[in-house]
Amino acid sequence: MATRTRRPDRRQEPLSRERIVSAAVELLDTVGESGLTFRALAERLATGPGAIYWHVTGKAELLGAATEAVVTTAIAGDDADATPQEAIRALARGVFDAIDAHPWVGTHLAHAPGQSPMLRVFERVGRQVQALRVPEAAQFTAASALLSYILGVAGQNAANGRTVRPGTDRTEFLDAVAAQWAELDPDQYPFTRSVAGQLPEHDDRAEFLAGIDLILSGITARQ
Template identity: 30%
Template sequence: MPRDTLTREQIVNAAVELLDAEGLEGLNMRALGKRLGSAATAVYWHVGSKDNLIALAGDQAWNEIALPDLAATPWRTAATRMATDLHAMLTRHPWLLQAFGSLLMFGPGKARHDDHNLGVYEAAGFTGATADQATAAVFTFVLGNALGPAAAASVTRKLGREGGDAEQLMRDGIAEATEIAAHFPRLRERLETGAAGYGAGPDDSFDFGLQAILDGLEARLALRQSTR
């Protein structure tokens, strides 16, 4: 695709697809140019640098999160929807978690999300620093829960690049971990459960944890109101 017909939107969309498939380590301008039918130099001309392209791709992903109408949606319902959508988005794009550790990731898409997310907790009754703290508590919980799927995807890709059958190598690794866990009583009891997989947890762990945090936030609001 010639430079004059190639658009930034096309490049960012293709970058998201490549990142989803190959992770950060699989993104390079030559591979992206090939996917677009264009030269790597044309890609650089539109986005400037690889880091800038990753930032653009990441910011586009934030726009996938729906923003509930705060005037028509109870705050806990809105908080649950946004947290669940964020978790789903990070699971679809596990490379975004990788990027957080090495790049400054902030743009209009993330700002849109963050501003509305603060509005959810302000609608609940949190103000000032307490609204920031409530938002951060839920946000970091979601990030932590998304690390498992992201780690599993990264490990699978790494094993595949090293050659051989990635799935078999993963099974071998889990078998070794299982053998180690069998020597510890509490881990041994859980070897046949949903928590035994790499980076996994029991079924409904995310919902359980999210609602527990929201319960705690709601209790803090009730306590504050009762002491006024």
């Protein structure tokens, strides 16, 4: 009788909070917040829901941890050799790119202003506002204006991306919108008509960073 050779057991990476959070980020990117269930996460991790509950207490904690993981990576740059303006631009660019890649992050940040991920961004912005030697009485306003712009524009950009059907050609889409703007009533929309030709050529990221520069110019001009 032939002897059966026993295959070695497949080694599996042990389940950890980091693995769970990483899988949650992937699931959120794929199916969105509504698809983030412990059953779906357990299937992705090839484990049972009970094992996940050992590391996280529920969906709210999991969403917070996933958001913090993305935000922490986005703002992980070293500001040591940068000017305050350069540091703020780099942080803004990192958050913009992170929300563009993970649209659900912007929504969760907006709904959890007192939690750690939002505070991390606010703290980093605030330190650079202080480095700009903004008067103490104006520091909160300056940091809040920057934070609101960063999260607001980044979130709107991500939302705009979700409203366009997959596979839509960006140039064709913007050309069509520009054509609609050009046909608006000239008495009611004189400005919108005048900039319609710039719409198809604009770059969302470049416009976002230009807005950061405008805010920084205003902050420094008031000193």
